[in-house]
Amino acid sequence: SQQGEEDPQALSIQEGENATMNCSYKTSINNLQWYRQNSGRGLVHLILIRSNEREKHSGRLRVTLDTSKKSSSLLITASRAADTASYFCATEDLSGYALNFGKGTSLLVTP
Amino acid sequence: EPEVTQTPSHQVTQMGQEVILRCVPISNHLYFYWYRQILGQKVEFLVSFYNNEISEKSEIFDDQFSVERPDGSNFTLKIRSTKLEDSAMYFCASSESNTGELFFGEGSRLTVL
Numbered sequence: 612s613q614q615g616e617e618d619p620q621a622l623s624i625q626e627g628e629n630a631t632m633n634c635s636y637k638t639s640i641n642n643l644q645w646y647r648q649n650s651g652r653g654l655v656h657l658i659l660i661r662s663n664e665r666e667k668h669s670g671r672l673r674v675t676l677d678t679s680k681k682s683s684s685l686l687i688t689a690s691r692a693a694d695t696a697s698y699f700c701a702t703e704d705l706s707g708y709a710l711n712f713g714k715g716t717s718l719l720v721t722p
Numbered sequence: 723e724p725e726v727t728q729t730p731s732h733q734v735t736q737m738g739q740e741v742i743l744r745c746v747p748i749s750n751h752l753y754f755y756w757y758r759q760i761l762g763q764k765v766e767f768l769v770s771f772y773n774n775e776i777s778e779k780s781e782i783f784d785d786q787f788s789v790e791r792p793d794g795s796n797f798t799l800k801i802r803s804t805k806l807e808d809s810a811m812y813f814c815a816s817s818e819s820n821t822g823e824l825f826f827g828e829g830s831r832l833t834v835l
Contacts, residue, residue, distance in 0.1 A: 641821055653726075653813060653826040654765065699765060703821060709755070709778050710824060712765040 615700035615713035623719040630687040632716040634700030641703045724748045728827035743830045745797045745814030755815040
Protein backbone atom coordinates (compact mmCIF):
# COMPACT_ATOMS: atom_id res chain seq x y z
CA SER A 612 0.00 0.00 0.00
CA GLN A 613 1.14 3.51 -0.62
CA GLN A 614 1.71 6.25 1.92
CA GLY A 615 1.65 10.01 1.87
CA GLU A 616 4.90 11.71 2.71
CA GLU A 617 4.78 15.14 4.29
CA ASP A 618 7.24 17.93 3.82
CA PRO A 619 8.72 19.62 5.77
CA GLN A 620 9.22 17.31 8.75
CA ALA A 621 9.16 20.30 11.08
CA LEU A 622 8.03 23.88 10.71
CA SER A 623 8.36 26.76 13.15
CA ILE A 624 6.53 30.02 12.60
CA GLN A 625 5.19 32.97 14.58
CA GLU A 626 1.57 33.65 15.35
CA GLY A 627 -0.18 35.37 12.51
CA GLU A 628 1.99 33.82 9.82
CA ASN A 629 0.75 31.24 7.34
CA ALA A 630 1.91 27.63 7.51
CA THR A 631 2.15 25.45 4.43
CA MET A 632 2.67 21.72 4.53
CA ASN A 633 3.03 19.45 1.54
CA CYS A 634 2.20 15.83 0.94
CA SER A 635 3.24 13.53 -1.88
CA TYR A 636 1.94 10.06 -2.64
CA LYS A 637 2.62 7.33 -5.14
CA THR A 638 -0.47 5.75 -6.65
CA SER A 639 -4.04 6.63 -7.60
CA ILE A 640 -6.34 7.61 -4.78
CA ASN A 641 -10.03 8.01 -3.99
CA ASN A 642 -9.40 10.88 -1.62
CA LEU A 643 -6.75 12.53 0.50
CA GLN A 644 -7.35 13.63 4.06
CA TRP A 645 -5.50 15.78 6.56
CA TYR A 646 -5.46 15.02 10.26
CA ARG A 647 -4.09 16.83 13.25
CA GLN A 648 -2.55 15.27 16.34
CA ASN A 649 -1.78 17.13 19.53
CA SER A 650 1.07 15.60 21.47
CA GLY A 651 0.08 12.26 22.97
CA ARG A 652 -3.49 12.52 21.77
CA GLY A 653 -5.63 10.93 19.07
CA LEU A 654 -5.88 12.09 15.49
CA VAL A 655 -8.56 14.57 14.56
CA HIS A 656 -9.89 14.85 11.03
CA LEU A 657 -9.46 18.27 9.46
CA ILE A 658 -10.48 18.08 5.85
CA LEU A 659 -11.04 15.62 3.00
CA ILE A 660 -10.48 16.33 -0.66
CA ARG A 661 -11.68 13.92 -3.32
CA SER A 662 -9.64 12.96 -6.34
CA ASN A 663 -11.87 15.01 -8.66
CA GLU A 664 -11.47 18.17 -6.57
CA ARG A 665 -8.61 20.63 -6.86
CA GLU A 666 -9.12 22.91 -3.88
CA LYS A 667 -11.12 22.95 -0.70
CA HIS A 668 -11.53 25.40 2.16
CA SER A 669 -12.58 25.00 5.76
CA GLY A 670 -12.24 28.01 8.02
CA ARG A 671 -8.55 28.93 8.08
CA LEU A 672 -7.60 25.77 6.20
CA ARG A 673 -7.03 25.53 2.49
CA VAL A 674 -6.18 22.25 0.83
CA THR A 675 -5.11 21.73 -2.75
CA LEU A 676 -4.76 18.51 -4.67
CA ASP A 677 -2.81 17.95 -7.86
CA THR A 678 -3.42 14.39 -9.01
CA SER A 679 -1.08 14.77 -11.98
CA LYS A 680 1.80 15.50 -9.59
CA LYS A 681 0.38 13.24 -6.89
CA SER A 682 0.71 15.97 -4.33
CA SER A 683 -1.36 18.01 -1.91
CA SER A 684 -0.77 21.02 0.26
CA LEU A 685 -2.36 22.22 3.48
CA LEU A 686 -2.30 25.93 4.19
CA ILE A 687 -3.18 27.25 7.62
CA THR A 688 -3.70 30.99 7.49
CA ALA A 689 -3.21 33.43 10.36
CA SER A 690 -1.75 30.73 12.58
CA ARG A 691 -2.30 30.67 16.34
CA ALA A 692 -0.30 29.11 19.15
CA ALA A 693 -3.14 26.59 19.51
CA ASP A 694 -2.35 25.31 15.99
CA THR A 695 0.84 23.76 17.38
CA ALA A 696 0.51 20.06 16.60
CA SER A 697 1.56 17.37 14.15
CA TYR A 698 -0.26 17.30 10.83
CA PHE A 699 -0.64 14.14 8.79
CA CYS A 700 -1.89 13.53 5.32
CA ALA A 701 -3.62 10.24 4.69
CA THR A 702 -4.46 8.71 1.36
CA GLU A 703 -7.28 6.35 0.58
CA ASP A 704 -6.24 4.22 -2.34
CA LEU A 705 -8.59 2.62 -4.82
CA SER A 706 -9.14 -0.49 -2.71
CA GLY A 707 -10.79 1.83 -0.23
CA TYR A 708 -10.44 -0.01 3.02
CA ALA A 709 -7.51 1.61 4.77
CA LEU A 710 -6.10 5.08 5.13
CA ASN A 711 -2.34 5.24 4.75
CA PHE A 712 -0.66 7.93 6.78
CA GLY A 713 2.57 9.77 6.21
CA LYS A 714 5.17 10.64 8.82
CA GLY A 715 3.65 14.01 9.57
CA THR A 716 4.80 17.60 9.81
CA SER A 717 5.43 18.95 13.28
CA LEU A 718 4.21 22.55 13.44
CA LEU A 719 5.29 24.92 16.19
CA VAL A 720 3.58 28.30 16.38
CA THR A 721 5.20 30.71 18.80
CA PRO A 722 3.40 33.72 20.28
CA GLU B 723 -20.71 14.70 20.45
CA PRO B 724 -20.23 10.96 19.90
CA GLU B 725 -16.69 9.71 20.30
CA VAL B 726 -14.56 6.61 20.13
CA THR B 727 -13.43 5.48 23.56
CA GLN B 728 -10.44 3.28 24.30
CA THR B 729 -9.34 1.43 27.41
CA PRO B 730 -6.94 1.21 29.05
CA SER B 731 -5.23 4.53 28.43
CA HIS B 732 -1.92 2.98 29.44
CA GLN B 733 -0.90 -0.63 29.97
CA VAL B 734 2.43 -1.92 31.12
CA THR B 735 3.14 -5.59 30.55
CA GLN B 736 5.98 -8.05 30.68
CA MET B 737 7.41 -9.45 27.49
CA GLY B 738 5.62 -12.64 26.51
CA GLN B 739 2.32 -11.69 28.12
CA GLU B 740 -0.95 -11.25 26.29
CA VAL B 741 -2.77 -7.93 26.24
CA ILE B 742 -6.24 -6.94 25.14
CA LEU B 743 -6.96 -3.40 24.12
CA ARG B 744 -10.58 -2.36 24.05
CA CYS B 745 -12.46 0.13 21.97
CA VAL B 746 -16.04 1.31 21.83
CA PRO B 747 -16.64 2.75 18.37
CA ILE B 748 -19.28 5.34 17.60
CA SER B 749 -22.61 3.54 17.78
CA ASN B 750 -23.87 3.91 14.21
CA HIS B 751 -20.51 3.27 12.59
CA LEU B 752 -19.97 0.06 10.66
CA TYR B 753 -16.25 0.10 9.88
CA PHE B 754 -13.59 -0.31 12.51
CA TYR B 755 -9.84 0.03 12.42
CA TRP B 756 -6.72 -0.38 14.50
CA TYR B 757 -3.63 1.71 13.89
CA ARG B 758 -0.44 1.98 15.88
CA GLN B 759 2.15 4.69 16.33
CA ILE B 760 5.56 3.96 17.70
CA LEU B 761 6.79 6.97 19.64
CA GLY B 762 7.66 9.82 17.31
CA GLN B 763 7.02 7.81 14.19
CA LYS B 764 4.33 7.47 11.59
CA VAL B 765 0.84 6.13 12.11
CA GLU B 766 0.71 2.58 10.77
CA PHE B 767 -2.38 0.72 9.62
CA LEU B 768 -2.94 -2.65 11.27
CA VAL B 769 -6.38 -3.92 10.36
CA SER B 770 -9.86 -2.96 9.21
CA PHE B 771 -13.03 -4.80 10.21
CA TYR B 772 -16.50 -4.82 8.73
CA ASN B 773 -19.50 -7.09 9.06
CA ASN B 774 -17.77 -9.19 11.71
CA GLU B 775 -14.76 -10.00 9.64
CA ILE B 776 -11.39 -8.58 8.71
CA SER B 777 -11.60 -6.64 5.46
CA GLU B 778 -7.94 -5.70 5.16
CA LYS B 779 -4.78 -6.18 7.18
CA SER B 780 -1.22 -4.98 6.89
CA GLU B 781 2.00 -6.97 7.03
CA ILE B 782 2.34 -5.93 10.67
CA PHE B 783 -0.87 -7.74 11.56
CA ASP B 784 0.51 -11.26 11.75
CA ASP B 785 -0.58 -14.28 13.79
CA GLN B 786 0.40 -12.49 16.97
CA PHE B 787 -2.57 -10.17 16.54
CA SER B 788 -6.29 -10.78 16.45
CA VAL B 789 -9.41 -8.65 16.54
CA GLU B 790 -12.86 -9.38 17.75
CA ARG B 791 -16.21 -7.74 18.17
CA PRO B 792 -17.48 -9.79 21.09
CA ASP B 793 -20.74 -7.91 21.48
CA GLY B 794 -22.62 -5.09 19.82
CA SER B 795 -20.43 -2.34 21.15
CA ASN B 796 -16.84 -3.43 21.86
CA PHE B 797 -14.05 -3.93 19.37
CA THR B 798 -10.90 -5.50 20.76
CA LEU B 799 -7.31 -5.98 19.69
CA LYS B 800 -5.48 -8.91 21.24
CA ILE B 801 -1.71 -9.09 21.14
CA ARG B 802 -0.31 -12.47 22.11
CA SER B 803 3.17 -13.05 23.44
CA THR B 804 4.12 -9.37 23.44
CA LYS B 805 7.57 -8.26 22.34
CA LEU B 806 9.55 -5.16 23.24
CA GLU B 807 8.92 -3.75 19.78
CA ASP B 808 5.16 -3.90 20.34
CA SER B 809 5.51 -0.89 22.61
CA ALA B 810 3.50 1.82 20.89
CA MET B 811 0.35 3.86 21.00
CA TYR B 812 -2.56 1.86 19.59
CA PHE B 813 -5.41 3.82 18.09
CA CYS B 814 -8.88 2.56 17.36
CA ALA B 815 -10.96 4.34 14.73
CA SER B 816 -14.41 3.96 13.25
CA SER B 817 -16.30 5.32 10.29
CA GLU B 818 -19.78 5.30 8.84
CA SER B 819 -18.66 4.10 5.45
CA ASN B 820 -15.55 2.53 3.98
CA THR B 821 -14.58 5.83 2.40
CA GLY B 822 -14.23 9.11 4.19
CA GLU B 823 -13.44 10.47 7.58
CA LEU B 824 -12.15 8.27 10.37
CA PHE B 825 -12.94 9.07 13.97
CA PHE B 826 -10.08 8.16 16.28
CA GLY B 827 -9.98 7.38 19.96
CA GLU B 828 -7.38 8.89 22.27
CA GLY B 829 -5.27 5.77 22.11
CA SER B 830 -3.95 3.08 24.41
CA ARG B 831 -0.28 3.34 25.25
CA LEU B 832 1.30 -0.11 25.51
CA THR B 833 4.65 -0.46 27.21
CA VAL B 834 6.32 -3.87 27.04
CA LEU B 835 9.13 -4.43 29.53
